[in-house]
Amino acid sequence: MLEIRNLNAHYGHSQVLYDISIDVKAGEFVSIIGANGAGKSTLMKVIMGLVPVSSGKLLFKGNEISRLEPWQRAGMKIAYVPEGRRVFGELTVAENLRIGGWVEPPQDLPRRVEKVVAIFPRLGERMNQAARTMSGGEQQMLAIGRALMLEPELLLVDEISMGLMPILVNRCFEVLKQLSEAGTTILLVEQNARKALGVSHRGYVLETGHIVLEGEATRLRDDDAVRRAYLGG
Amino acid sequence: MLVQQIINGIVVGSVYALTAMGATLVYGIMRILDISNAGAYAIGAYVAFFFLLQTGSPLVALVTGVALTAVFGFLVQKFLYAPLMNKSPNVSLIAGIGLFIFLQDFLRLVAGPQARELNFGTLLPSIQFPSLQLTLYGTWFLILAATALLLLILWLLLNRSPIGLAWRATAQDLETAKAMGINTNRVVAFNFILGYGFAAVAGILVGILYNSVYPTMGDVPAYKMLAVIVLGGLGNPLGTVLAALVIGMAETLIGGYVGFFLPRDAIAFVVLILILLWRPQGLLGRRRSS
Numbered sequence: 090m091l092e093i094r095n096l097n098a099h100y101g102h103s104q105v106l107y108d109i110s111i112d113v114k115a116g117e118f119v120s121i122i123g124a125n126g127a128g129k130s131t132l133m134k135v136i137m138g139l140v141p142v143s144s145g146k147l148l149f150k151g152n153e154i155s156r157l158e159p160w161q162r163a164g165m166k167i168a169y170v171p172e173g174r175r176v177f178g179e180l181t182v183a184e185n186l187r188i189g190g191w192v193e194p195p196q197d198l199p200r201r202v203e204k205v206v207a208i209f210p211r212l213g214e215r216m217n218q219a220a221r222t223m224s225g226g227e228q229q230m231l232a233i234g235r236a237l238m239l240e241p242e243l244l245l246v247d248e249i250s251m252g253l254m255p256i257l258v259n260r261c262f263e264v265l266k267q268l269s270e271a272g273t274t275i276l277l278v279e280q281n282a283r284k285a286l287g288v289s290h291r292g293y294v295l296e297t298g299h300i301v302l303e304g305e306a307t308r309l310r311d312d313d314a315v316r317r318a319y320l321g322g
Numbered sequence: 323m324l325v326q327q328i329i330n331g332i333v334v335g336s337v338y339a340l341t342a343m344g345a346t347l348v349y350g351i352m353r354i355l356d357i358s359n360a361g362a363y364a365i366g367a368y369v370a371f372f373f374l375l376q377t378g379s380p381l382v383a384l385v386t387g388v389a390l391t392a393v394f395g396f397l398v399q400k401f402l403y404a405p406l407m408n409k410s411p412n413v414s415l416i417a418g419i420g421l422f423i424f425l426q427d428f429l430r431l432v433a434g435p436q437a438r439e440l441n442f443g444t445l446l447p448s449i450q451f452p453s454l455q456l457t458l459y460g461t462w463f464l465i466l467a468a469t470a471l472l473l474l475i476l477w478l479l480l481n482r483s484p485i486g487l488a489w490r491a492t493a494q495d496l497e498t499a500k501a502m503g504i505n506t507n508r509v510v511a512f513n514f515i516l517g518y519g520f521a522a523v524a525g526i527l528v529g530i531l532y533n534s535v536y537p538t539m540g541d542v543p544a545y546k547m548l549a550v551i552v553l554g555g556l557g558n559p560l561g562t563v564l565a566a567l568v569i570g571m572a573e574t575l576i577g578g579y580v581g582f583f584l585p586r587d588a589i590a591f592v593v594l595i596l597i598l599l600w601r602p603q604g605l606l607g608r609r610r611s612s
């Protein structure tokens with residue numbers, strides 16, 4: 090589904106990603122773990138088209154997408170849950186969801202909203218509330234719900250657990266797990282390595298812009314280096 | 323007399339609102355102060371003046387003036403601001419000022435430095451109430467009606483249409499809007515077309531109101547435009563309307579009725595400074611968290 094080959098990316102003159110190669114197969118749930126500043130969010134932005142590819146390949150379903158605009162990638166059903174939620178605070182919950190389904194036929198949106206509300210009933214109760222007035226957890230649900238409006242083939246999630254109470258973290262991971270079981274391909278970036286590796290099939294470890302390790306999630310969880318660096322011993 | 327001044331203040335404020343609306347919309351999306359928008363004000367007036375002379379039809383003059391200026395706005399966006407979008411906002415600011423100065427000199431070269439009479443407002447009747455010392459000019463009705471209509475259309479567009487929803491999302495978070503599938507290039511182009519169209523209407527109305535068009539007619543409006551959008555809370559259309567009315571009222575009431583030792587344009591800025599000391603974020607501004 091997603092093939093990244095020898096990819097490099099820069100902000101201005103400073104290189105952030107070095108020779109990255111990642112594969113995500115259809116139906117797979119893949120996690121990328123790494124410390125602060127490793128380049129996880131940058132990688133997500135590169136896939137979404139918000140940061141340009143300097144060199145290397147970026148293929149989605151076999152097609153090179155690195156020259157496409159972000160909205161064209163959304164049109165190919167790549168959905169994105171940005172770091173820090175980034176809901177549109179001045180817009181209502183309903184409007185945020187509407188924007189999540191922007192590239193989809195408008196007559197199909199009510200059905201999708203119902204599906205999202207079935208997953209996050211809380212959103213249904215707050216349809217006409219400005220997103221800015223909601224709690225952090227509700228905003229995270231909205232950010233996920235907004236992405237689901239696309240009925241994505243590939244779901245990119247940047248830090249689902251940041252700043253949430255443990256009970257909400259669990260709820261969010263559970264939702265991702267269910268989506269994965271229902272067939273959605275997921276690429277998750279997480280600092281909470283234990284949880285991420287707990288739900289995903291495979292994982293990559295990103296260190297200062299380099300992929301240093303990859304493998305089955307269960308194998309990574311047992312890896313000594315990973316345990317020391319990311320799982321707290 | 324007081325009533326006369328109040329209506330006059332609303333008329334002046336309406337013109338300021340239209341003048342500043344284009345730059346407000348542009349700031350809302352791009353976070354740059356588009357000074358050349360005030361150049362569009364003179365261009366609209368000149369194009370309309372030209373077509374009024376050629377065709378004798380006010381309607382043709384108005385439509386071509388607004389339409390050609392809107393097209394000009396699209397070109398400014400495409401060839402001036404789009405290439406500068408990833409640079410510092412200061413670069414865009416300077417480029418916009420440069421374009422504004424160029425436009426003035428261009429108009430001076432093409433149309434001559436002298437003021438031209440539009441001779442259109444005189445066609446509209448005035449209503450007099452001698453006992454009340456009140457004269458209602460036909461141009462006032464024209465300006466108030468045009469402003470009300472345009473602001474209503476703008477409000478509907480921004481709050482009740484898909485393009486308006488895309489505009490509001492893009493104004494709040496351009497990057498996320500893109501990632502959600504909104505073609506933000508289109509939103510930005512639409513923004514400039516609309517913004518320059520508004521400036522053209524303002525320029526034409528002012529040409530009618532004072533019965534003259536001249537190359538530097540955008541100068542003072544450029545300063546006022548800045549005052550109005552800063553006072554309105556930067557990029558907030560409703561704030562702009564409110565601020566325009568406050569400044570229009572203040573300068574007509576203080577300048578015309580009470581009498582003051584400063585010229586009218588200076589009063590506008592004194593009011594701006596006083597209000598900003600009280601509310602640094604502008605009348606309807608909210609401190610942005612980014």
Ligand SMILES: Nc1ncnc2c1ncn2[C@@H]1O[C@H](COP(=O)(O)OP(=O)(O)OP(=O)(O)O)[C@@H](O)[C@H]1O
Pocket residue numbers: 100105123124125126127128129130131132172280
């Ligand atoms: N807009 C930017 N301009 C320049 N440098 C940037 C920009 N965004 C991020 N960087 C730099 O790129 C590197 C990687 O940042 P990135 O946000 O991708 O890390 P991350 O792995 O997501 O970190 P975190 O876990 O804190 O979210 C960092 O050194 C950061 O300082």
Ligand SMILES: [Mg+2]
Pocket residue numbers: 129130131172248
């Ligand atoms: Mg990050």
